[in-house]
Amino acid sequence: MGYTVFWEGKVPEEPHIHSVGFAIRSQLVQQHNFAPTAINERLMTDRIPLTQDKHLTPISVYAPSDEEKAAFYNQLNHTTQAVPANDKRGVVGDFNARVSKDHRQWEGIIGHHGIGSCNANGQLLLGLCAEHEFIVANTLFRLPKRQKTTWKYSQSKHWHILVYVLTKARNQKDIRITRSMLGTDDCWTDHRLLISRLNIKTQRPPRRAPGSILRRRFEYVRLHNPQMVRSYKEAYERHLVNPVNQASVEDHWTTLRDAMTRAAEETISFARKKHQDWFDEDDETVSLLIEAKRQTRLHLKNQLIKSSDQRDLRSFYAATKEIFGPTRSSVGGLKDVDEATIITDSEGILLRCRTHFENLLNDQANTPSDLLRITPQDPVHHWMSLLDSIQDFNRALKRMKPNKAPGPDNIPLELLTHGGPELKNRLMLLILKIWEMTPPPSDFRDANIITIFRKGDRENCNNYHGILLLSITSKIFAHFLLDRLFILARDVLPESQCGFRPFRGTIDIIFCARQLQEL
Structure with a gap:
């Protein structure tokens, strides 16, 4: 230091x-x-x-x-x-x-x-x-x-x-x-x-920057209870106002998001942090509790081994947090662009990360200006502009994986799946508005960047991998586009393209290449 x-x-x-x-x-x-x-x-x-x-x-x-x-x-x-x-x-x-x-x-x-x-x-x-x-x-x-x-x-x-x-x-x-x-x-x-x-303590700086928004996770596990699901639906319908006549997509989405948020706050509330218990080893009255805690740790250890053998990653990490507690890693400082100056204040670290990811994600591609003109154009497929139905929305919703971190809107998938037919119909109406060449809401375009340290020097921004947390509702809209692109890819992509395609893999191509080498 x-x-x-x-x-x-x-x-x-x-x-x-x-x-x-x-x-x-x-x-x-x-x-x-x-x-x-x-x-x-x-x-x-x-x-x-x-x-x-x-x-x-x-x-x-x-x-x-x-x-x-x-x-x-x-x-x-x-x-x-x-x-x-x-x-x-x-x-x-x-x-x-x-x-x-x-x-x-x-x-x-x-x-x-x-x-x-x-x-x-x-x-x-x-x-x-x-x-x-x-x-x-x-x-x-x-x-x-x-x-x-x-x-x-x-x-x-x-x-x-x-x-x-x-x-x-x-x-x-x-x-x-x-x-x-x-x-x-x-x-x-x-x-x-x-x-x-x-023996004095200096005043600590605020843990959050002034004006920052405190985002808390909902206790969506409570939605596994049917009674809690009914309470959430009733609260959502009570807070919901009719968004059909809203002029803009932004107002339409804001109405739905606020209704889901207020209903979730009233029913399932937010998740609370769990702190490890503290026991006095000299107190005889808690000896039975200490023994029960040891047996619980032994049970969690066996569960950890079982989850590892079954490759159940979610249960594996949940048991790990129960045994060892959540780990909090903080960045002591980051190197500036010149790699000589060490930035230690919170605002400077956030600004350095922002500059790093802006340069990383907004790299200018050196493509010729007439690239679209010289590229062979396929005929226009009018079927791609057809609107989807509520059945397509339900299929896309079922394909979404649960227990995922929400995006900037702080709306998890469980609030969408347990919202009932009324919520799904209104979300489908929102997607249809966006489909008609209307700009999507700002929550669909924004994302929260979470940094994960890989290896090497912790003060170097290049050693951190950025994860984008997108809005769950925007992912449903992205599934509609992906389904259409998969149909088009069958006719456009060559037969040799096996990566990132369903029912295909690069192992088949490697096997064919080895067979050709042996001839």
Whole structure:
């Protein structure tokens, strides 16, 4: 995970002897649009949103050790006073100061585990802490001395604390640990990094983009109950208004879709998410339930093996979800077009996927402009323009496979098959309107794209396979066209074409090719 560095230093003409800054995780910067404020080359502040309408205001400092320290502490005092009173605040940085271990004299400011003695800069620092009710977090934890000190004096080789973490006394419980990071002694440096872990949580971005539509699946399994089917038909007829006189196909389809949706919401409702049960292993009252759960898992395991042997994929995956639970895979980031920049925010990932599939599905074909003119034309078949009947609609409806994910209209096949003759007649009337050269509804032309990871790098869009979820009603209309094209294909396609044709296969062609090779 990358970090974004914000820093402020002297102008290029002056010596680069000191600066101040923040290193914030790039994902947090993109989610909350962080923009730290640099007061000068020694002070920088930021405001981080937390949960429950709270904020954290960290102040990064690099204090001077010469005659400029009076002006520095004066500026730091004004900066601390400007922080809202309800914010959690903290001051972090190199103060070039040494506070003592006299916790009795500085009660409530220095903890019981300080080291060394106090110098002049330490007096200024402790005065600032007393004025703003700060506590020195470095002195709160009982640690070895080498895990407290941050700087080694080159002449005496003694280690001291110069980097401090200051926080309000009321927020002391938020600090889990403050200690030096060991392992840098071999880098030939006289400084150690200081780490302070806080028990706080930043505000999470919304899981759904603003303005997005929440699509929930209907519990269409309840339609296996005849009583529920009758209730659904009655609710559908109650919500349905007569769409025959509607001028446009879009209004006709919207009326049918809304009636089916409201009827399904009243009768079968939406499917609920199932969470795994939690048991306390030390509680004797639930021991029988735990044993029953184990027996259920054993039964599901046997069912899983049986479904695998019978090649029943639906039962196989249903049993898998019951045993292991649904798996949720999230994309940590996607590479941009240049394959160098990593996109981590949700809106950027959606935009990158949209651009990828637009380029993939809208590829420009390099066909000559006079292709239709030079292609031999078959005679016009007038029988292809004849309208279908309700019997053709019922046959196409029976050929549809159940338990399929719906498209943009969120209407599953079960709502169509259990809607009764009135719904089927009105859907047939809608298809006849579309057949008479009328543009289809927008739900028939749109589709939801679901990405499935294949293999390779998860940050590469080319390693994801896009699945289009189309409207179920539009698939019924597509079956009408497919039936006519199959009849026409018998006369147009050559005898050698066996792929994607009923009662034929490429195995026969391969067998013939091998027989010819053996001759």
